[in-house]
Amino acid sequence: MSEPRTGPRRWGPAPALVLVVCVLVMCVVALGGALMRYAHKRVDSLSCHKNLIQAGLSLHMYAHDYGGRFPPDAWCDHVLVYSRARFVFTCPLLPDASGGYAFNEALRGRSLGDVGDPATTPLLFDGPRGWNVYAGPGDVRAAHGGGWQVVYVDSYVRWRSSEDVDALQWNPQSE
Ligand SMILES: [Zn+2]
Numbered sequence: 001m002s003e004p005r006t007g008p009r010r011w012g013p014a015p016a017l018v019l020v021v022c023v024l025v026m027c028v029v030a031l032g033g034a035l036m037r038y039a040h041k042r043v044d045s046l047s048c049h050k051n052l053i054q055a056g057l058s059l060h061m062y063a064h065d066y067g068g069r070f071p072p073d074a075w076c077d078h079v080l081v082y083s084r085a086r087f088v089f090t091c092p093l094l095p096d097a098s099g100g101y102a103f104n105e106a107l108r109g110r111s112l113g114d115v116g117d118p119a120t121t122p123l124l125f126d127g128p129r130g131w132n133v134y135a136g137p138g139d140v141r142a143a144h145g146g147g148w149q150v151v152y153v154d155s156y157v158r159w160r161s162s163e164d165v166d167a168l169q170w171n172p173q174s175e
Pocket of ligand 1: 048091092093126144149
């Protein structure tokens with residue numbers, strides 16, 4: 001025999017159910033935010049990758065027209081005529097900067113023929129912000145998920161981790 005109800009009957013969902021729904025909603029919102037941030041990073045990395053390909057090709061076009069040598073100075077100014085777009089010299093993670101890629105200082109004015117291993121010698125990389133920047137391994141800007149992007153002399157672009165900096169062939173003479 002059941003006991004008679006006492007007090008008014010309560011309508012609506014139980015408090016525990018409301019709590020579970022709130023937690024689920026918060027999880028979905030947090031997950032959505034994380035996915036959006038991840039998607040933005042992927043887009044930035046892809047844009048950076050494409051910029052480096054185009055800037056690297058422009059440098060090769062310059063070298064083709066100047067006896068196989070890379071620009072001895074003002075590299076952005078020299079190759080702008082080949083890329084025809086200033087934005088390819090700026091990493092998307094530096095939207096307010098004018099330039100964000102550094103030219104490997106060791107290749108300044110050097111001949112393509114001097115590069116013993118084009119597949120491991122950096123040509124351009126994520127470096128300090130600025131236009132016409134020449135820099136070296138100490139200036140790498142690891143902004144892409146703890147890593148950085150580089151286009152090698154053979155025009156291949158790769159993401160590298162911060163620990164990889166010293167593994168590359170920065171100076172073409174020291175093989
Ligand atoms: Zn970048």
